[in-house]
Amino acid sequence: MFDDNQEVKDTRIHLCLDCGKCTVVCPVARYDPQFNPRLIVQRNVGQNGTNLQDETIWSCLNCYMCLERCNYRVEFPEFIRILRTDAFGKGVQMQCSHGGALQTLTHLMAGENLHQKRLGWLPPDIELSKQSDTIFFVGCAPYFDILFSEMEVNTLEGVEGALRLLNRAHIPFALLSNERCCGRDLLLQGDKKGFMVVAQANMDEFTRLGVKKIITSCPECYYSLKVDYPRMLGRMVAEVVYWTEIMTPLLQAGELCLGRLRKKVTYQDPCTLGRGLRIFDTPRQMLCAVDGLEFVEMEQCREKALCCGASSWVHCGATHRKIQDERLAQAEATGAKMMVTSCPKCQIHLKCAQQSRNDKTPKIDIQDLASLVARSLD
Amino acid sequence: MNKANADIVVFVCNWDGLSCIEAAAQSRTYPASVKVIRVSCLSRVHSGLILKAFELGAGGVMLLGCESGSCYFGKDDEFSTKEYEKTRGVLGLLGLGGERLCLVHLPRGDGARFVKQVKKFMAEIERV
Numbered sequence: 466m467f468d469d470n471q472e473v474k475d476t477r478i479h480l481c482l483d484c485g486k487c488t489v490v491c492p493v494a495r496y497d498p499q500f501n502p503r504l505i506v507q508r509n510v511g512q513n514g515t516n517l518q519d520e521t522i523w524s525c526l527n528c529y530m531c532l533e534r535c536n537y538r539v540e541f542p543e544f545i546r547i548l549r550t551d552a553f554g555k556g557v558q559m560q561c562s563h564g565g566a567l568q569t570l571t572h573l574m575a576g577e578n579l580h581q582k583r584l585g586w587l588p589p590d591i592e593l594s595k596q597s598d599t600i601f602f603v604g605c606a607p608y609f610d611i612l613f614s615e616m617e618v619n620t621l622e623g624v625e626g627a628l629r630l631l632n633r634a635h636i637p638f639a640l641l642s643n644e645r646c647c648g649r650d651l652l653l654q655g656d657k658k659g660f661m662v663v664a665q666a667n668m669d670e671f672t673r674l675g676v677k678k679i680i681t682s683c684p685e686c687y688y689s690l691k692v693d694y695p696r697m698l699g700r701m702v703a704e705v706v707y708w709t710e711i712m713t714p715l716l717q718a719g720e721l722c723l724g725r726l727r728k729k730v731t732y733q734d735p736c737t738l739g740r741g742l743r744i745f746d747t748p749r750q751m752l753c754a755v756d757g758l759e760f761v762e763m764e765q766c767r768e769k770a771l772c773c774g775a776s777s778w779v780h781c782g783a784t785h786r787k788i789q790d791e792r793l794a795q796a797e798a799t800g801a802k803m804m805v806t807s808c809p810k811c812q813i814h815l816k817c818a819q820q821s822r823n824d825k826t827p828k829i830d831i832q833d834l835a836s837l838v839a840r841s842l843d
Numbered sequence: 844m845n846k847a848n849a850d851i852v853v854f855v856c857n858w859d860g861l862s863c864i865e866a867a868a869q870s871r872t873y874p875a876s877v878k879v880i881r882v883s884c885l886s887r888v889h890s891g892l893i894l895k896a897f898e899l900g901a902g903g904v905m906l907l908g909c910e911s912g913s914c915y916f917g918k919d920d921e922f923s924t925k926e927y928e929k930t931r932g933v934l935g936l937l938g939l940g941g942e943r944l945c946l947v948h949l950p951r952g953d954g955a956r957f958v959k960q961v962k963k964f965m966a967e968i969e970r971v
């Protein structure tokens with residue numbers, strides 16, 4: 466079944482030379498000898514489906530490090546997604562982090578008669594253009610800030626910051642009152658059916674409102690809307706853009722000016738945004754456009770950036786904590802006072818590591834890129 | 844989501860909470876749509892479990908445990924209060940209404956008050 470599957474063929478898994486370069490660069494394999502991308506391919510290719518005893522498939526971070534290194538561009542993360550989908554369909558239970566709250570939340574958002582009240586946080590000074598065919602896709606930030614309140618997560622500040630910057634740049638946008646989770650985490654953990662339901666609900670809403678352009682600040686939503694939706698649903702109704710990609714041309718043309726902030730910061734490349742969609746420069750250009758901001762790179766950055774250590778709310782454990790410790794130590798070693806990231810999930814996972822390790826992990830301040838840049842406007 | 848006649852799930856702690864249910868079951872009847880799930884301590888019931896109950900079709904969830912200071916495990920009732928507040932927030936955002944979740948602390952064996960509270964809760968949900 467597997468060898469004839471077009472999805473599997475598209476991953477080019479058959480080109481795998483068994484060279485093991487993926488395993489050398491894999492952050493999970495470094496701390497967990499049981500996890501070995503090369504052997505996962507060996508164990509699962511040429512069989513009648515997924516090796517259901519292979520529990521290691523749930524530890525992959527989908528960080529694209531293996532894909533970056535592979536000479537034949539074998540799409541191992543996508544192969545893992547296919548294995549997980551097969552295993553999930555056969556009833557294999559994965560270990561959900563946070564008691565499965567995030568998975569259940571997404572399923573609840575798929576409800577047909579759902580009328581969310583998700584815009585209560587919106588500050589009155591933010592100008593919306595209700596008639597605009599451009600929307601800003603907020604993502605799950607309102608939910609994250611409640612569910613991870615004890616970690617002092619402030620992902621909504623990032624959204625607010627992005628909206629303020631769009632206002633300052635005179636780019637009109639509307640917000641959806643009943644936007645669903647993009648569903649990417651469900652897709653990555655193998656729940657394709659769950660993903661399809663929320664994706665279709667979002668797509669129907671875009672079509673109903675005649676949306677022509679979608680701006681996002683969450684890299685996961687960006688990837689999902691830009692890559693997963695057209696691939697899984699067979700069509701996309703709107704152009705999808707990342708907020709820094711709109712802003713930087715305006716900065717370069719002198720049409721938008723940022724303010725001043727005296728801070729030394731470093732930048733955490735979200736895997737999905739960086740290696741996944743090749744957006745490395747514009748977030749850095751945003752930071753460098755803030756007057757007085759000193760920007761330093763971490764030892765591993767851009768294409769080689771280390772993942773924040775968790776993905777799609779499954780199988781978070783000791784290995785992932787070690788990756789997070791390493792990343793936070795790299796950030797601290799730069800001498801920066803703040804680690805800036807443009808992904809709400811990087812913020813959640815790294816703050817979670819800081820909180821659960823007490824004083825053993827560097828306490829560097831972690832902030833969202835948009836929130837920090839928007840602060841310079843005040 | 845038609846929640847008018849949906850079940851009420853009561854997560855109940857094994858100690859004072861359960862004694863109230865037992866007392867209610869012996870001397871007074873509580874509505875048949877009330878489904879009781881016994882847990883070791885209410886602090887075990889995190890937002891994931893509460894949301895799961897709603898995903899599976901519950902119309903409301905009640906968390907029933909020991910009164911503050913009487914928790915069998917000391918101060919573990921603080922965890923349930925935190926999870927309760929967080930989950931209420933999430934239910935509010937979802938538009939289901941935070942009122943569909945309630946946290947009740949009762950003294951040991953107070954079946955009468957449990958029946959009263961659960962009936963009041965059901966009436967509130969009908970109004971949502």
